Every structure is written in structure tokens, then in C-alpha cells.
Amino acid sequence: MKKLYFIILLSFSIGVSYSQQVVKSGKNIATRFVPPENFERVKVDEKSFGAFLRQFSLKEYGSAVLLYNGEKKGRNVHVSVFDMPLLKVDLIQCADAVIKLRAEYLYEQKRYSEIKFNITNGMTVPFSRYADGERVIVSGNKTEWKGGYRRGYSRDVFEEYLKFIYMYAGTYSLSQEAKKKSVADIEIGDFFIYGASPGHVVLVLDIAQNPKTGQKVMLLGQSYMPSQEFHVLKSGEKISPWYTVEDEILYTPEWIFEKGSLMEFAE
Helix, strand or coil: CHHHHHHHHHHHHCCCCCCCCECCCCCEHHHHECCCCCCEECCCCCCCHHHHHHHCEECCCCCCCEECCCCECCCCCEEEEECCCCCCCCCCCHHHHHHHHHHHHHHHCCCHHHCEEECCCCCEEEHHHHHCCCEEEEECCEEEEECCCCCCCCHHHHHHHHHHHHHHCCHHHHHHHCEECCHHHCCCCCEEEECCCCCEEEEEEEEEECCCCCCEEEEEEECCCCCECCEEECCCCCCCCCEECCCCCEEECCEEECCCCEEECCC
């Protein structure tokens, strides 16, 4: 597996032409990335998570992926970078970035009661309890709620909540709370995940479909270790950065996902 993994990394690092699939002046997924020939973007509700991801701001084309300490990521595996600031500590890694995007979407929609994530010991932590002035106190593997803290749905309280989640959640907890999904039913906002320590997750950022054949392609994004900016991945296919949607092993620049790795956020 190590030898195969090296070959995959090498194949993704060689020059791939994006001339037909990338509009460098585009400011988001919807305007920067052109579906392959004969493919059309799938329709999504304007208030959906899929629409949120398509419209999320991207940094200027050609931007490097930066680590939490300001250094550049060593491997060139990306084609664009999300304009989503990091903390100056090594907290927002792969699962944390996916959680953050989901939480930011729900927060923007004021769907505060739906913002809840599990931490590694299995405890569900709702943002609504933070808004009510409660906080989780951690002692070893034991956790308990304690009241008397700052209340409200302000950005400060929300950021405090997210920082706690970054510290105590990860790919394992995300894989335990999420729901398995068939690739045939894939939607924007689903994710491929290997829940372990270490594990990894990549988020489905967009989907296009050939109306005649039914074949689908997708864009994928990730953060990684150490904490680094969320970025749109290259693919090793001729239609890069698009990936063909298949019910098979998924090869990405820095991880191999086994068949059956697709999941979705539980409602």
C-alpha cells in the first residue's frame, strides 16, 4: 500500500491542464469551474448546503495553501483555495474544516438548533446549549455540562463553540454520527471518510451530470494535517479537477478511500 500511495501522489503532482475546466477570474465554485463537455451542473435549492458551497468565496486563482503558522503547504495538490481564515493554532484539520463549513451554513441560515456535533467520546454537543450559557467541562474522558457562562447566538459564542468542537471532534466522531450513503444518491455536501486516528475526509463541493448517460462527476475539497486552508483538489483524470463518480475505490492526492466510504450529515 505504501508503494501504491507514492505512485498516486506522483500522478497527481504532474502537470494537468485545467484550461477547459477553470475560469481563473471566477470568485467561487460556480463561476470558476466549468463542467466537462456534455455535463451540466445538477440543480440545487438556493437555500441548500450545496448552494452555499457553490457560492463560497475562493481566494485569487493561483494562491498557495497556507498552514496555520503561515507557511506554505509542501505538496501541490490543489487547484483553488477557500477564503476561510484559520486559527493560529493547529486545530482546523480535515474533519474540523468540513464541520466548520456545515456549521457556518446552518449559522448563516439561523438554524441554530441544528448545529450539533459529536465529540470523540460519543457526547453530542449542541450549539443551543452554549447559547443558553452552558459549557462542556472535560476531565480525562469524562465530560459534563456547567452553566453560568456567556449566553446568546453572537459570533463570539459561536466561535467559542466551534473551537471546542475542533479540539474534541475528528474523523472518528464524524464517521460515527454521520449516515452511510449510496454513491447512486450522492449530493453536494456529502463526504468520503475514513474514520480513525489518523483518518481523513474529503467534501463533495459540486456535482455535474451528463443528461444523456446519467454519468456524474464531482469536485472534492479538503483540509489536512497540520491545520491548513481548505482547498479544491486536483484529480488524476483528464477532466481534472473533476472526479468521475463511481461505486469504486476513490483515489485522491493524499488519501485512498475504500468503496462504501460515502456518508452524509445526519438530520
